[in-house]
Amino acid sequence: MLSVKNISFKYSKDFILKDIDFTVKKGEHISIIGESGSGKSTLLKLIYGELDCTKGQLFWNTTEILGPKYNLVVGYPFMKYVSQEFDLMPFTSVEENIGAFLSNFFPEEKKERVNELLEVVELNDFAKTKVKLLSGGQKQRVALARAIAKQPEILLLDEPFSHIDNFKKQSLRRNLFNYLKAKNIACVVATHDKEDVLGYADRILVLNDSKIVANNTPEALFKNPKEPLIASFFGEFNTIGGQIIYAHQLKVVENSKLNVTVKQSYFKGTHVLIEAIYNGSSVFFNHHTKLEKRANVCLEVVTRPY
Numbered sequence: 145m146l147s148v149k150n151i152s153f154k155y156s157k158d159f160i161l162k163d164i165d166f167t168v169k170k171g172e173h174i175s176i177i178g179e180s181g182s183g184k185s186t187l188l189k190l191i192y193g194e195l196d197c198t199k200g201q202l203f204w205n206t207t208e209i210l211g212p213k214y215n216l217v218v219g220y221p222f223m224k225y226v227s228q229e230f231d232l233m234p235f236t237s238v239e240e241n242i243g244a245f246l247s248n249f250f251p252e253e254k255k256e257r258v259n260e261l262l263e264v265v266e267l268n269d270f271a272k273t274k275v276k277l278l279s280g281g282q283k284q285r286v287a288l289a290r291a292i293a294k295q296p297e298i299l300l301l302d303e304p305f306s307h308i309d310n311f312k313k314q315s316l317r318r319n320l321f322n323y324l325k326a327k328n329i330a331c332v333v334a335t336h337d338k339e340d341v342l343g344y345a346d347r348i349l350v351l352n353d354s355k356i357v358a359n360n361t362p363e364a365l366f367k368n369p370k371e372p373l374i375a376s377f378f379g380e381f382n383t384i385g386g387q388i389i390y391a392h393q394l395k396v397v398e399n400s401k402l403n404v405t406v407k408q409s410y411f412k413g414t415h416v417l418i419e420a421i422y423n424g425s426s427v428f429f430n431h432h433t434k435l436e437k438r439a440n441v442c443l444e445v446v447t448r449p450y
């Protein structure tokens with residue numbers, strides 16, 4: 145189990161993280177979300193031992209994770225970290241990069257393992273290609289495969305699919321996260337993408353103002369977001385009468401007190417997002433078709449969250 149015990153951190157004068165306290169169980173999947181600059185990457189670097197905590201302590205089971213002040217070499221064998229810089233060997237092949245830390249004593253097993261990993265990140269066709277010839281997204285996939293090659297007990301991922309196109313992203317995300325669950329490898333994922341979270345994370349930690357402002361399941365946070373920051377991660381929403389109402393919770397009805405004037409329709413594939421004006425402010429709701437500009441429609445709040 146990872147225990148993050150009341151850690152605080154500052155690069156210089158101001159604290160970036162204050163009193164951060166949480167645990168990650170074996171095999172658990174935690175997502176860290178928060179606005180850009182909220183300290184997600186910094187938190188991963190502290191967990192990895194790349195930075196020294198200003199205050200507090202970190203443990204993996206009973207081993208204290210210490211930073212560069214105490215360790216000549218950063219990192220521990222039970223933990224791997226895929227940062228936003230991939231740190232690969234550009235002049236060697238994809239399979240050599242993936243197998244770089246695997247033992248050469250059992251060449252057959254090594255080959256099998258590399259093939260299994262190539263499959264997880266869907267790079268079988270590029271096994272012999274030199275890494276310098278790959279695209280950014282392909283390099284990111286090599287870095288992910290290399291990080292899980294030696295079966296760490298915990299994996300830290302910083303925006304793990306940020307360079308990967310939408311065509312590949314869905315299946316890669318499924319492959320990787322299902323693989324980690326099957327092998328009982330814990331993971332902590334910093335992300336901006338709700339698709340990395342919904343359906344995969346056991347819990348979400350929300351960072352804001354240097355602190356953890358929420359620590360709960362995706363379902364609990366989605367159904368009861370409490371703050372606009374959390375709702376905005378999941379989708380378009382409105383604040384009506386002090387309550388957070390998602391766009392999909394408003395529907396057009398014959399008659400109601402919520403009478404709005406349509407401003408714009410945005411085709412979203414599964415639905416159309418309508419922007420309308422109510423009391424001088426924008427209101428967003430989902431509809432099955434586009435609506436005429438300046439049309440007056442009445443809306444009603446549907447209480448179910450989805």
Ligand SMILES: Nc1ncnc2c1ncn2[C@@H]1O[C@H](COP(=O)(O)OP(=O)(O)OP(=O)(O)O)[C@@H](O)[C@H]1O
Nearest residue numbers: 155156160178179180181182183184185186187334
């Ligand atoms: N090496 C550094 N020296 C000084 N300040 C830094 C350093 N690295 C990051 N910061 C600052 O720390 C804060 C948190 O940065 P961090 O990269 O952890 O945020 P983040 O939530 O991961 O952002 P993003 O989502 O944009 O990746 C920012 O204000 C950033 O400018």
